[in-house]
Amino acid sequence: MDAIRVSKVERVACTKSGATSVGTVHLTAHHLIFRYDGGKEKEMWVPYPLVSLVNRLPQTLQGDSPLTFHTRTFETFTLTFGKDSEASxxxxxxxxxxVxxxxxxxxxxxxxxxxPFPNKDGWILYSPREEFGRMGVGSRSKAWRFTDINxxxxxxxxxxxxxVVPTKISDAxxxxASKYRSKCRIPILSYLHWANYGSITRSSQPMVGITQNRSIQDEKLIEAIFQSHWSPETRTSNAPVYGATCTNLIIDARPTTNAxxxxxxxxxTENMDNYKEGKKAYLGIDxxxxxxxxxxKIVEALREADTLSVSVNSDGSEGTVAVLDxxxxRRSGWLRHISAILEGTLLITRNIHVNSSHVLIHCSDGWDRTAQLSSLSQLCLDPFYRxxxxxxxxxxxxxxxxxHRFLDRCGHLSSEKFFVSPSENAGSNSGADAAQAFLASVQHRFASQHHIKETSPVFHQFLESVRQIQRQYPERFEFNERFLKQLYxxxxSCQFGTFMFNCERERRVGEGGGPAPWEQTVSVWDFFNSPxxxxxxxxxxxxxxxxxxxxRAPKADMGVLFPNPKDVRFWNELYGRTDEEMNGRTATSPSPVGGTELVGPMEGSLDDPAMQSFGTPSLTSSLSSPSRSPALRPSSVKPTSSRSASPAAPPRDLSASMPEVARPSPARQDSFSPFASTSSAFSLRTANPSSPSSSSQSSPIWARNKPPDFTGVKSVWGKLSSNASAAFSVVQDAYAGVAKDLRNTGGVEDDTPEKTAELRGRDTLSAWGEDRSSGTSKVNSSLSGLTIGNPWATTSSHPPTLLEENPWGPSSISSQTYAHSSDSSPPLDSSLPLDPTVATPISVSRRNTPSSTTLLAGEQPHPQSSRSPASQPSAKVPATPPTKSTDDIDPLGVGLL
Structure with a gap:
């Protein structure tokens, strides 16, 4: 091999886990081997793909040249050479x-x-016809069929x-339908439940776009999936089937901002106005x-702990010192991500097994988060997979x-970016050589950056989630923790060909007519199935x-597991640490930082925050639809969560660092709250009829029953941070009180946070010259075109007061104008010239609107304004002398800054 400059180096010191030993380094074509002198310890074999980072450190004062190796198994060791040329x-x-x-x-x-391994059937271990036949496709259920379209x-x-697709959907x-899904990944069957014909299907995201495209074929395909309780022979029956239309779910694993x-x-994401057979929920997985x-961030904390541990041991101190921060x-957010995945797994498992319904899962392209949720749900539903x-x-x-793109996500081809060395031309006087070397390094860095950005520990997260369930149910898995660790x-290691490609086609089809990779490599299952x-x-x-x-035992569960998403801990065995070092001494599990964004279920575009971000016609029709109950419109539309920020933004959850007494109540309501009162199976609450409705019922499920914090030594910085957080909370509460007083109208107190004009949809803003009291365009020529509803007017027909509503707020419908005609709508014409810096708002038709006030997405209807305009008495403004003009307080109507 031309790449091997030196194959053997003797008298090399190896420092690992704080202990230093002398031995010989051997370099082969695929392994770095360190053999200890005297055979005191077992040889250390490191496959090259397992190397994640190599640092070449400067020479020490004694003239030694160290190389520090970091592996993907979270191990660190340092090889110290006597000569700099050997290290190089x-x-x-x-x-x-x-590389x-x-x-x-x-x-x-x-x-x-x-x-050779006694078993050589690893590549043919999985047969689609046998596995789906085991589930009942073609035998128990005739609603599904195999297709050779691909x-x-x-x-x-x-x-x-x-x-495997629905029987009544043809290949044509x-x-x-494939043209409507990203990468042509249409919804297809992944699992058929053994108890009730419930199914798990998976796909990629729909190609909706800003223009709100739709596909009739895709809608019919999903409709057939959600009605697969009917077999083709009994399809003529129109009798309702339990679970066929009630709680079918489309799971979008992404946060709403990503959608x-x-x-x-x-x-x-899907416009649920076009998919009437189910509802949709967002899981908020990043x-x-x-x-x-x-x-x-976890790797960085482990490396800092290793560095600190070496410095502690070099001082001659003995005993184990917990140096891991x-x-x-916790700040890495890793446990929060694991908890979000398990939260979605629990939702899918309950909907399949308890509700006897169907679930369609997708994220963006359907091969990362979709694979996690689908496989974990099947692991909980079917004991065979355990x-x-x-x-x-x-x-x-x-x-x-x-x-799943194993080659890209695992980074098997590596990159020169992971090999860091001091500048080779530091002592050179040639500026041209230094410039040339710098240019070459920059060019290579830009060329290899795209490959590095595709790496992600997706399958690692799956294995760690399996370990969480295995730890909660230690008697329900045939394999132990070592099996998962060996699989990781x-x-x-790239020793087997199983996890080296991105799809089945790359494994089964050889390039240029040559042999396929599965014929040239060994399957990892042959290794695991060896005696x-x-x-x-x-x-x-x-x-x-x-x-x-x-x-029928008292604790029998029919073999279906329901994991606890909050009982998550670091897999300390994988990271080579003790449980006390990573999770602390307390038996309670650390609460995930920040909480998970779980939005849904939602039936139409009115409830979908991703759809409301664009002015779609379906939103207008949903607002005016009389069949949509106002009870289905509350806070599931616009949650306030740290996960709703952009992926690149830092977490903004300031309350996480506040003490429990001074911590403000979360602004986001439980997205499942509309369904809790109807005893819907979507609600994750625990029923407690003895406890009245309180704040604990309106708070998110992940914000309740929090385990106690870890016990430990508090630093002075934590005390100062707590005091500062408490002061910030007091100021924030004071500001909220003042803002609420300024927003309230008619002396009625409203706890719902008011949205500023910039956060409102354009359809809820008053048109130019529109009177807020009557909803009509009152243009008075004697007032030189100034109207009451014009926020830029310098004079008005009556002096505004603090009790008057924000001129940019939602316009109310006058009882005089709309009491006798439901087809009337405020005209848009006005004699006032348009402002070139502000777009003209578009008025929403208020036909068949059940409420007298246009509701914003996510707002609760006021109890006193739920009556029809004809039956509601006209509100009188209290005869209180005006204290200050609203023009002086808020001239632009954008709310307090």
Whole structure:
């Protein structure tokens, strides 16, 4: 190998976990091997793809040259060489062998097990016909069928060759529907529940765009999925089937802001006015970039702890010192992300098993968050997937077959960016050489940056979520914790060909007519199914009798698990730390930081915050629809959460650092609150008829029953921060009180936070010259075109008071004008010239509006204004002398700044 400058270096000091030993470094084509002198310890073999970062440090005062290696298994070791030339040769050799230009250069294409594995069926372990046949496709249910529309991967390159779709949907309909989904990833079956025919289907986002495109074929496809309780033979029956139309869900795993951003790019989310068979919910799970940054913060905290530990041991102190910053681990948000994934898993599991309904899952392209939610839900629903063989089939089906991008997300080809060394020309006097070296490094950095941005610990998060469920139910899994840890290791080792490609087509089809990769590499399941590995991965606590669906024991659950999303802890074994070091001594689980954004379920565009971000015709029709009950419109529309910010923005949850006494109540209401009163299965509340309705019922579920904080030594900075937070809370409460007094009209106190004019939709703003008391355009020529509703007027017919509403607020409908005619609408014409800096607001038609005031999205209707305008007495302004003009207080009508 030309890349290996030196194959063997003796008398090298290796420092790992605070201990230093002397040995020999061997460099092979695919491994870095360190052999300890005297054979005191086992050899250390490090596959090159496992190397995540190499730092070449400057020479020490003794003339030694150290190299620090960081691995993807969260291990750190330092090799110290006696000569700088040896360190340079090893550094350059490892870089050349780690940074690959093609996947065929990786170890899997050269690995041959010795002795051979007894089982060699790993590549054919998963058979779509056998697995879906086990679920009941074609036997228990005739509502689903196999299709070969993608047998040559021309229909969808990232989907498997064998798909399962509704029987009454033809292949021609699928061809048209594929144009409406990103990457042609249409909704297809992933799981059919063994108890009630409930299904899990998965897809990518719809190509809605700003123009609100729709596809009749896609709507019919989803309608057939949600009605798959009917078999084709009994389809003529119109009798209602439990679960067929009530609680079917479309799960959008993204935050609402991400859905809005994708709408601007031509994609987006479903308009539920076109999908009447179900409702939609947002889970608020962040994208791959947020997850990558979150794990990077954990890695940084671990590396700082290792550096501090080495310095402590070098001082001669003995004993274990907890140097890992647990607060830094919590600030990474990793547990919050895990909790959000488990929250969505719980919602899907309940809707399938308890509600006997269907769930369609998608995120953006349907191969990251969608795979996490789909596989975890099936793990909870079906005990078969909690066995060793069943778990392997689950990974093959929902991750490998459905096209998770393992090559891109794991970063198997690595990058020179991960090899850091001091400037080679630091002592050179040649400015031209230094400039040339700098230019080359910049060019290479820009060329390799795109590849690095695609990496993300998506499958890592899945394994850690499985570990959370396994820890909560230790007797329900056939495999133990070691099995998951070994699977994580071989995810990055590139010893097997299982996790080295982005889709099934890349594994099954060879390039240029050559042999396919699955024929040239060994499957990782052959390794796990070998007798030696099988024996070590068995869980001694496993009790299969607990999964008996016919059991009538007091705690029997029919084999379906409902994990607790708040019981999450760091997987300390994976990170090579103790549980006390990462999670603390207390038995309580750390509460996730920031909370999860769970919005929904919602039936139409009126309830959908992603749809309200654009002025769509469906929003206007929903506002004027008399069939839509006002009870379905509250706070699920616009939650206030730290997760609703843009992915690049820092977290704004200031209340997380406040003491419990001074912490303000969360502004966001429970998005499930409209459904709690109707005993809907969507509500995650625990019923307590003895407790009256209180603030605990209106607060989000993740904000209640918080476990106590960790016990530990408080620093002076925490005390100062608490005092400052308490002072900030007092000022904030005072400001809120003043603002509420200024907003209230008629002396009626309203706890609902008023939105400023900039946050309102244009359809709710008053038109130029529109009278707020009558809703008509009153243009008086004697007043030189000045009207009461004109916010720019210098004079008015009556002096405004503090009790008068904001001129930019929602206009109320006069009882005189609209009492006898429901078809009347305020005209838009006005003699006042238009302001060139302000766009003319568009008035919304108020036909068939059940309320006398146009409701903003997310606002509760006032109890006194819910009557019809004809039956409501005209409100009198109290005869109080005006204290100050609103023009002096708020001349622009944008609210207090």
């Amino acid at each position: 040769d090893v550094f350059e050799s490892v870089k050349e062998l780690t 690959a230009t093609s996947v065929t250069q990786l170890y899997a294409f050269f690995y041959t097990p010795n002795p 047998k040559d991967y021309s229909f969808c390159p990232t989907y498997p060759a064998r798909l 309909t699928l061809q048209y 809005v951003a994708n709408t601007a790019k031509g994609a987006g 994208n791959i970039h947020i997850m990558r940054d979150s794990l990077a 647990r607060q830094a681990l 066995t060793i063989k069943g778990f392997q089939i689950l990974v093959e089906k929902d991750w490998l077959s459905f096209g 290791f071989h995810l990055y 030696s590995e099988m024996e070590q991965n068995l869980n001694p606590l496993y009790n299969s009798s607990l999964d008996d669906p016919t059991s």
